[in-house]
Amino acid sequence: MPIIKNGAVITDPWIAIADDEPIPVSRPVIVSLARWIAERETLATRNGPIGVRLRSDEHAEDIAADLDHLSLVAIEFPTLGDGRGYTTGRLLRERHGFTGELRAIGKLVRDVFPFLNRCGFDAIEARDDVEAAAWRQAVGAITVTYQNAVNRSTS
Amino acid sequence: MYLYDTIDQLLVDQRVEQFRDQVRRRMAGALSEDEFKPLRLMNGLYLQLHAYMLRVAIPYGTLSSDQMRKLVHIAEVYDKGYGHFTTRQNIQFNWPKLEQTPDILAELAAVQMHALQTSGSCIRNVTADQYAGAAAGEVADPRIVAEAIRQWSTLHPEFTFLPRKFKIAVTGSARDRAAVRVHDIGIVIKRNDQGEIGYEIIVGGGLGRTPMIGVKLREFLPERYLLSYLEAVLRVYNQAGRRDNKYKARIKILVHETGGEAFTSLVEAEWEQIRDSAVELPVGEYARIAEFFAPPPFEILSGDDGDYARDRLMDRDFANWARTNVASHKQPGYAIVNITLKPEGGIPGDATSEQMDAVATLAEQFSFSEIRVTHEQNLVLPYVRQADLYAVWQTLKRNGLATPNLGLISDIIACPGMDYCGLATARSIPLAQDISKRFADLEQQHHIGELKLKISGCINACGHHHVGHIGILGVDKRGEEFYQITLGGSADEAPSIGKIVGPAVAYDKVVDAIETLTDTYLAIRAGDERFVDTVRRAGVDPFKEALYADH
Numbered sequence: 001m002p003i004i005k006n007g008a009v010i011t012d013p014w015i016a017i018a019d020d021e022p023i024p025v026s027r028p029v030i031v032s033l034a035r036w037i038a039e040r041e042t043l044a045t046r047n048g049p050i051g052v053r054l055r056s057d058e059h060a061e062d063i064a065a066d067l068d069h070l071s072l073v074a075i076e077f078p079t080l081g082d083g084r085g086y087t088t089g090r091l092l093r094e095r096h097g098f099t100g101e102l103r104a105i106g107k108l109v110r111d112v113f114p115f116l117n118r119c120g121f122d123a124i125e126a127r128d129d130v131e132a133a134a135w136r137q138a139v140g141a142i143t144v145t146y147q148n149a150v151n152r153s154t155s
Numbered sequence: 156m157y158l159y160d161t162i163d164q165l166l167v168d169q170r171v172e173q174f175r176d177q178v179r180r181r182m183a184g185a186l187s188e189d190e191f192k193p194l195r196l197m198n199g200l201y202l203q204l205h206a207y208m209l210r211v212a213i214p215y216g217t218l219s220s221d222q223m224r225k226l227v228h229i230a231e232v233y234d235k236g237y238g239h240f241t242t243r244q245n246i247q248f249n250w251p252k253l254e255q256t257p258d259i260l261a262e263l264a265a266v267q268m269h270a271l272q273t274s275g276s277c278i279r280n281v282t283a284d285q286y287a288g289a290a291a292g293e294v295a296d297p298r299i300v301a302e303a304i305r306q307w308s309t310l311h312p313e314f315t316f317l318p319r320k321f322k323i324a325v326t327g328s329a330r331d332r333a334a335v336r337v338h339d340i341g342i343v344i345k346r347n348d349q350g351e352i353g354y355e356i357i358v359g360g361g362l363g364r365t366p367m368i369g370v371k372l373r374e375f376l377p378e379r380y381l382l383s384y385l386e387a388v389l390r391v392y393n394q395a396g397r398r399d400n401k402y403k404a405r406i407k408i409l410v411h412e413t414g415g416e417a418f419t420s421l422v423e424a425e426w427e428q429i430r431d432s433a434v435e436l437p438v439g440e441y442a443r444i445a446e447f448f449a450p451p452p453f454e455i456l457s458g459d460d461g462d463y464a465r466d467r468l469m470d471r472d473f474a475n476w477a478r479t480n481v482a483s484h485k486q487p488g489y490a491i492v493n494i495t496l497k498p499e500g501g502i503p504g505d506a507t508s509e510q511m512d513a514v515a516t517l518a519e520q521f522s523f524s525e526i527r528v529t530h531e532q533n534l535v536l537p538y539v540r541q542a543d544l545y546a547v548w549q550t551l552k553r554n555g556l557a558t559p560n561l562g563l564i565s566d567i568i569a570c571p572g573m574d575y576c577g578l579a580t581a582r583s584i585p586l587a588q589d590i591s592k593r594f595a596d597l598e599q600q601h602h603i604g605e606l607k608l609k610i611s612g613c614i615n616a617c618g619h620h621h622v623g624h625i626g627i628l629g630v631d632k633r634g635e636e637f638y639q640i641t642l643g644g645s646a647d648e649a650p651s652i653g654k655i656v657g658p659a660v661a662y663d664k665v666v667d668a669i670e671t672l673t674d675t676y677l678a679i680r681a682g683d684e685r686f687v688d689t690v691r692r693a694g695v696d697p698f699k700e701a702l703y704a705d706h
Binding site for chain 2: 117149
């Protein structure tokens, strides 16, 4: 599925590694929180960027202490209605000061892009190319906000 | 009344166009119904038994005459000439066409209205005491806070996909007309000994399948912390609320399973992190909102009006109506007029476009162009001079709007039931109509006195039966409608959940059963105690004996 990063569709440099897969030597990889916790010693000293994938029931606090080691945190949105990841994303940015890539993953449609954008996500996995291409229109649909949040670029 | 500034207007205008695009994509097949559903719900659009239903927000139940006339127009052009006022102070149109809904929303936006968040698992339209700004003894007008909450909760990026719907109610009076203790969050505005304003915060009340009275988290939250405290409650709920079972997903279940004290600690810990943060309204914004709710330019009157007293003596029908439907006002010489939408044999909460138009005109002439919708599915003219009451009453009477039954047995709350709703397991409306016909004799109704009767057509409890003095719940028993009766519920400042009186009763036996209950009450009531007080004193046993001895 296409990845939108800072408003543009990109070729994804990251590869997602399943828990039973070996980890390549230097490519940017995304592992589950469980694997990160189990193999933290070796992964932290690995020569190559590392990202951690949080399920929607895993919290910002679960990874907060390790953020210095991570270039990316990916948060799963298993369904449109599961909104836990919005809180997780916001807390990673606002409370824990995470400055790496914050990526929303799932079959995401344009209608949630504005909410993700405002909760600090700078990368989104879109459902398909049509949705990805609608990013600019989607985040520009409503140009005023009532709340202070992690307001990212709306361009 | 609150008036939109350019930001408020831009938001609803842009939201209309965003929804127009969503409808277009749905109709073109680019969005599946599964994908479209949460999007349309966030704009109040339901798919019911027979058609789409559009629920329009009436924030904290306040409407202007112009807004009411727009509802008249929508009822006539896009619907079948009527609307249905709901227990959340909103209005529902039962017959809109999907492709026309964006146009309806555009019509609403032209009078500063919308259907935002009247459905979906988000923070719903906020409700408030319908006597706001008019009630004698009010601490503060709850609509100021309610408008601040409306803005804060509108398209909140973090809280749009909660475990389940989330309802907030506010009252500024000790006498609770907003049922704040059976809401996800209830707020009671208070004044402390130093004269400062603060908020009692109650969390985890609710009806539905598991009725609960809310838990008090704060006795007196200082005024400046309201939004950050709400944000803390919502954040704890968004993370920890159950998502494995939609029937256990409301915050009341989280509060109950966590325990009141432990839940309070979680909220307080979260709040400590965000207090004094940018969550709160900017300085001056609260004052800006408050200005819109300044009292209207009342005439300075010395006290009760002489003509009003004389008219009541001269006209017994008027006196009866005044006794039930007129409430006392904080401004000398003024009164609050209740217009019940519960005529004999009528559908609770329904009003025709002609009736809505008549109310709009009356409000313009006699109530500073302001109308309120109540959670008991009635309307209110909040600022009427006592001297004008007779004229108001005569116009109401001509329009079939002067039934003198506020708070009496025929002032029934009923959900739409199986006549409209896809979830219902039994009919509610015909039962409400039959009960109001049986008790058509107003003298008998007055003799029985205050009695809140509430009917739900399924266990989701939209008709609030748990908190009815008499509650009626429709259930399906092998394809037949049966009705479970509860007694002793109440949604006011002394809340209680009704107790089941015995086995469910068949549809055609319910009206007789209700009469048996009122007869029993009349036989055993002590002094002038209300029905609910008799139930509380004597318990359900005398009622149970009378009810099941008959069968």
